[in-house]
Amino acid sequence: MSGKRDDSPKAAAEPYSPPCQMHEADPAYFGYMTTEEVLGLLNTLLEGERAGVRAATALRKSAEAKDCTPLIRQVGEGEAWSCAMLDGHITRLGGKPSHAVGRFYEKFIAIEGLAGRLAFLNRGQEWVIRRLREDLPKIADERLRADLDEMLSLHVTNVAACEDAMRAMKEGGPI
Ligand SMILES: [Fe+2]
Structure with missing residues (x-):
C-alpha cells in the first residue's frame, strides 16, 4: 500500500476537532491563564494597589516625610x-472588582518611622x-498585557526612586 492516507471506514468515522476551535474554547490550551485565573490575579493586584494608595496617603500626612513629598506623591499616583486600570479590565472581562484593601496596609501602618x-x-x-x-507571559489579552507592562515599569521606576531616597536618608544628605 502506498501513500499516507487511511481511507478505511474507521478513519472516516472519527470525529474531527480543528485546533482553532480548541483555542477559542480554552486559552489554557496554549499555556495562557483562563479568564477566571486572570480575574483572580487582577483582583489580588487591585487589593494590593489599593493598600498602596492608602499607605502613600498616610505617609504624605506624616510630618517626618515632608522632605520626600514629591516621591510619595509619585508612588501614590x-x-x-x-x-x-485594574478595575477597568476586571469589569471589561466580566468580573467584579474587589473593594477590599490588601493586608499590606495594616502591616505598613504598624511600622514606626519613615525609613x-x-x-x-x-x-x-x-x-x-x-x-x-512571572504572570505577564501567561496573559493572552493584548490590551491587558500592555497595561500590566506599564504597571510593571511604574513599579520598577518607583522602587528605584525609593531606594535612592533611603540611601540619601542613611547618608544624611538631601532626599
Ligand atoms: Fe503597587
Whole structure:
C-alpha cells in the first residue's frame, strides 16, 4: 500500500476537532491563564494597589516625610493609576472588582518611622514586580498585557526612586 492516507471506514468515522476551535474554547490550551485565573490575579493586584494608595496617603500626612513629598506623591499616583486600570479590565472581562484593601496596609501602618515604612513599601512594590514578571507571559489579552507592562515599569521606576531616597536618608544628605 502506498501513500499516507487511511481511507478505511474507521478513519472516516472519527470525529474531527480543528485546533482553532480548541483555542477559542480554552486559552489554557496554549499555556495562557483562563479568564477566571486572570480575574483572580487582577483582583489580588487591585487589593494590593489599593493598600498602596492608602499607605502613600498616610505617609504624605506624616510630618517626618515632608522632605520626600514629591516621591510619595509619585508612588501614590502610580498606585492610583494601577487601581483604575485594574478595575477597568476586571469589569471589561466580566468580573467584579474587589473593594477590599490588601493586608499590606495594616502591616505598613504598624511600622514606626519613615525609613522602615519606605523599606516596607518597597518590599510590597517588589512583590508586585515579581508577580507581574512571572504572570505577564501567561496573559493572552493584548490590551491587558500592555497595561500590566506599564504597571510593571511604574513599579520598577518607583522602587528605584525609593531606594535612592533611603540611601540619601542613611547618608544624611538631601532626599
Ligand atoms: Fe503597587
